[in-house]
Amino acid sequence: MATEAHAAEGATGYIIHHLTPLSVGSGFWTLHLDTLFFSALLGGLFIWFFKSAADKATAGVPGLAQNFVEMMIEFVDTQVKDSYHGTSKLIAPLALTIFCWVFLWNFMDLFPVDILPSIGAVMGLPYLRSVPSTDLNATFAMSISVFSLIIFYSIKIKGPIGFAKELLLEPFGPWLMPFNLLLKLVEEIAKPISLALRLFGNLYAGELIFILIALLPSYLQPVLSFPWAIFHILIITLQAFIFMVLTVVYLSMAHEHH
Amino acid sequence: MSINATLIGQMITFALLVWFTMKYIWPPLFDSLEERKKKIAEGLAAAERGQEDIKAAEEKAKIVLKEAKEHSSELLSLAQKRANEIVEESKDTAKKDGERLIIAARAQIDQEMQQVKDNLRAEVATLALDAAEQILGAEIDKTKHQEIINKVSSKL
Numbered sequence: 556m557a558t559e560a561h562a563a564e565g566a567t568g569y570i571i572h573h574l575t576p577l578s579v580g581s582g583f584w585t586l587h588l589d590t591l592f593f594s595a596l597l598g599g600l601f602i603w604f605f606k607s608a609a610d611k612a613t614a615g616v617p618g619l620a621q622n623f624v625e626m627m628i629e630f631v632d633t634q635v636k637d638s639y640h641g642t643s644k645l646i647a648p649l650a651l652t653i654f655c656w657v658f659l660w661n662f663m664d665l666f667p668v669d670i671l672p673s674i675g676a677v678m679g680l681p682y683l684r685s686v687p688s689t690d691l692n693a694t695f696a697m698s699i700s701v702f703s704l705i706i707f708y709s710i711k712i713k714g715p716i717g718f719a720k721e722l723l724l725e726p727f728g729p730w731l732m733p734f735n736l737l738l739k740l741v742e743e744i745a746k747p748i749s750l751a752l753r754l755f756g757n758l759y760a761g762e763l764i765f766i767l768i769a770l771l772p773s774y775l776q777p778v779l780s781f782p783w784a785i786f787h788i789l790i791i792t793l794q795a796f797i798f799m800v801l802t803v804v805y806l807s808m809a810h811e812h813h
Numbered sequence: 814m815s816i817n818a819t820l821i822g823q824m825i826t827f828a829l830l831v832w833f834t835m836k837y838i839w840p841p842l843f844d845s846l847e848e849r850k851k852k853i854a855e856g857l858a859a860a861e862r863g864q865e866d867i868k869a870a871e872e873k874a875k876i877v878l879k880e881a882k883e884h885s886s887e888l889l890s891l892a893q894k895r896a897n898e899i900v901e902e903s904k905d906t907a908k909k910d911g912e913r914l915i916i917a918a919r920a921q922i923d924q925e926m927q928q929v930k931d932n933l934r935a936e937v938a939t940l941a942l943d944a945a946e947q948i949l950g951a952e953i954d955k956t957k958h959q960e961i962i963n964k965v966s967s968k969l
Contacts, residue, residue: 580817583818584817585815591819591823595826598829602833609837609838610841612845614845625842628843645831645835647839647843648835649835651839652834691815692816696821696824696826700824700827
């Protein structure tokens with residue numbers, strides 16, 4: 556099961572091997588090549604599929620791909636319209652991108668845990684962690700981008716002074732200014748952290764359970780991994796959905812005056 | 814499990830994806846959806862209009878049919894009346910014709926009878942004269958006795 560180098564180290568080695576990213580560089584300037592490669596590949600897949608549907612889009616009878624893509628568009632559009640009432644042209648495409656990209660990330664989890672690392676080993680890669688959402692860098696990259704947008708829209712809609720006022724004067728009025736600021740900062744910073752950690756935690760745990768199942772005797776594996784995989788289909792969709800909806804909700808909160 | 818430069822790479826990828834989606838994917842798909850929505854709405858409206866048109870046409874057809882029925886029954890009764898009249902008229906004419914024919918025939922019969930009477934009278938006169946001649950054995954002066962003969966024959 557595990558690659559040769561780690562076979563001797565037993566179960567711990569097997570697990571650690573599966574959770575170690577393929578990286579280059581050192582310190583902060585480390586790059587997780589597998590995360591970068593797979594997320595770019597999946598992003599490209601998403602872009603390619605939707606773009607080809609968009610190019611062929613007609614108002615007439617839609618084809619199979621267009622039907623699916625339109626279903627996604629309608630689904631995202633409904634979600635966005637439910638909670639966001641601003642005029643920004645960015646929010647809906649952003650939500651669509653987040654949903655599809657995160658879903659595809661998570662979907663990598665459903666590949667049998669040894670397939671991609673084995674292929675990687677054949678190609679001479681010592682490590683390969685194929686699920687981008689089990690990399691904190693990936694989830695934080697997305698949630699920090701969303702956070703930047705929250706700050707950007709807060710300042711754009713309310714003005715720098717309005718935003719500062721909101722930070723300093725709410726919820727307890729001017730006399731408790733430092734306390735207000737502290738509360739608000741925690742509230743704001745909790746957003747990206749919770750977004751990133753929720754997705755990471757769910758997928759990391761899911762992957763870990765797949766790895767643990769893979770350590771069991773082979774006759775037990777299907778009995779456990781099959782129901783878990785089915786359950787996981789729910790989880791990966793749900794996590795993508797939650798990330799998208801919360802992004803939209805946070806951004807619509809940034810648009811609202813208090 | 815550390816935060817590192819991968820974060821920056823991922824953010825760049827994310828920004829590119831969002832930008833591309835916003836620019837090239839969302840608008841055409843959304844527009845085609847909206848356009849189809851409009852088309853369907855138009856189609857439904859047209860269908861409804863068509864239904865209404867059909868209803869109106871049916872109403873109109875009913876009215877026209879009713880009018881036509883009334884007209885035809887009117888025509889029928891008129892024709893009946895006219896036919897009766899014609900029959901009456903022809904009966905009348907026939908009667909008159911018959912009467913006239915009868916009168917003419919009677920007149921002719923009278924005329925012929927008169928002629929026959931005249932002929933008979935003349936013949937009887939001649940016969941009577943012949944008979945009288947033979948009885949008397951002598952020629953009778955025709956001019957002398959003409960008056961007598963005429964008197965006799967007018968009595969026939």
